[in-house]
Amino acid sequence: MIKISKKYLEQILLLLENSGYIESIRGSAGGCKLIKASSAKIIRLIDGVLDLVG
Template sequence: MISQKAKYALRALVSLARTGRGETMMIGEISKEQSIPKKFLEQILLELKRAGYVASRRGRAGGYELLMAPERIMYGDVLRLIDGPIAPLPCLSKIAYRKCEDCREEASCEVRHVFERVTLATREVLDQTSLADSLRLEELPV
């Protein structure tokens, strides 16, 4: 399960992607549009700024803007930034691998085999879905 912080980060990025390239949004606008507590959003946007996803501008035309095209911002990258590895078991993590304490042998672990398939499928979707893709998906009928 993703954290509330990661969900808010993705929702804030989606709002900024809707505004268009070079356009800014004030933090209060994002907060209101996405129902994200303003103080929490400030922390999230600072983290996204440090990672190079957004920039902030001061003044009358100030606010936050995307630094990358929405097509280049992948859900998987944002989730890893905010929540860390995308893996339900530590033995399946690429960047934070750790052997499960209760496992005798990974190669024969039935639980690991099932969750390895889940992890690979999840990573594939998240690493191939951009903000732009998610904006197109909201236009499709359910």
């Protein structure tokens, strides 16, 4: 299990949203929704980010 801060997770989700892989939904029933199902590309996108966590 990777332990990261809430703030760092928000940065990763923002990266995924800006790259068009997820859509964020506001409100009490909000969250994130996957809109492009390409796990290999998502892994490559955040791989460098997670390497920094160790």
